[in-house]
Amino acid sequence: MSEGERGKPKLRLVRPSETRERADVLPSVATYPSGSFAGLFDLSGRNALIVGGGGGIGGAITHALADYGARIAVADLDRSAAAAIATSCQRNGLPEPIAEELDVTEPRMVANVVAQVDAEMGSIDILINSAGIQIRRPVIDYTPEEFKQIIDVNLAGVFFVTQSVARGMLARGFGRIVTLALFPACSAIRFTRRMRRQRAASRS
Numbered sequence: 001m002s003e004g005e006r007g008k009p010k011l012r013l014v015r016p017s018e019t020r021e022r023a024d025v026l027p028s029v030a031t032y033p034s035g036s037f038a039g040l041f042d043l044s045g046r047n048a049l050i051v052g053g054g055g056g057i058g059g060a061i062t063h064a065l066a067d068y069g070a071r072i073a074v075a076d077l078d079r080s081a082a083a084a085i086a087t088s089c090q091r092n093g094l095p096e097p098i099a100e101e102l103d104v105t106e107p108r109m110v111a112n113v114v115a116q117v118d119a120e121m122g123s124i125d126i127l128i129n130s131a132g133i134q135i136r137r138p139v140i141d142y143t144p145e146e147f148k149q150i151i152d153v154n155l156a157g158v159f160f161v162t163q164s165v166a167r168g169m170l171a172r173g174f175g176r177i178v179t180l181a182l183f184p185a186c187s188a189i190r191f192t193r194r195m196r197r198q199r200a201a202s203r204s
């Protein structure tokens, strides 16, 4: 079985007419063989790299992937946050999680870290792009440097990491890439007085 085939869920839709047991079910209702969903999220044998895994959402995703059996590598600008998440993701029977310091805006560093993680784990089957920054004030007030910083991390950084990891995935014929983004990336929102108050309250 090829790597590509292995990644496909083994779900088979069963029409009620095919099964005696479900003869009572309305013809329009589909059923699935018992146990179909049990292995759907089984990631044992898979290796996952979570970039920005030291953060809130990235950290939660890292825990979820570990719970489903994936071997974990966390890379983050904040080395100690990456190390803390990696340590807390150690699961029985799985190799020790890897923690790497990474600045996604540095293409050479990205290439080195991806190569290192790839070599240590044997492959990167799952990539989560969760590194990101926000500058929480009206865009009308952004300085050129702040705008450039956002583009460097949230756009160029995602590209460098994805390109670097995708090369190995293409060569192996298998890979899953998930990139996180915030809704306002696609649609402007009004920065209201209520939001200012909420932000101020959450900081105090």
Ligand SMILES: NC(=O)c1ccc[n+]([C@@H]2O[C@H](COP(=O)([O-])OP(=O)(O)OC[C@H]3O[C@@H](n4cnc5c(N)ncnc54)[C@H](O)[C@@H]3O)[C@@H](O)[C@H]2O)c1
Binding pocket: 051, 052, 053, 054, 055, 056, 057, 058, 059, 075, 076, 077, 078, 081, 102, 103, 104, 105, 130, 131, 132, 133, 153, 157, 180, 181, 182, 183
């Ligand atoms: N918080 C939300 O409400 C929300 C909702 C939807 C999507 N998102 C998106 O999900 C992603 C993660 O959000 P979060 O809430 O976990 O943010 P977070 O700030 O908790 O985590 C982001 C992580 O990215 C890391 N990082 C920043 N710059 C980096 C760089 N140059 N190189 C490597 N790592 C870097 C940070 O150290 C941090 O650990 C972001 O892209 C965010 O826009 C957030």
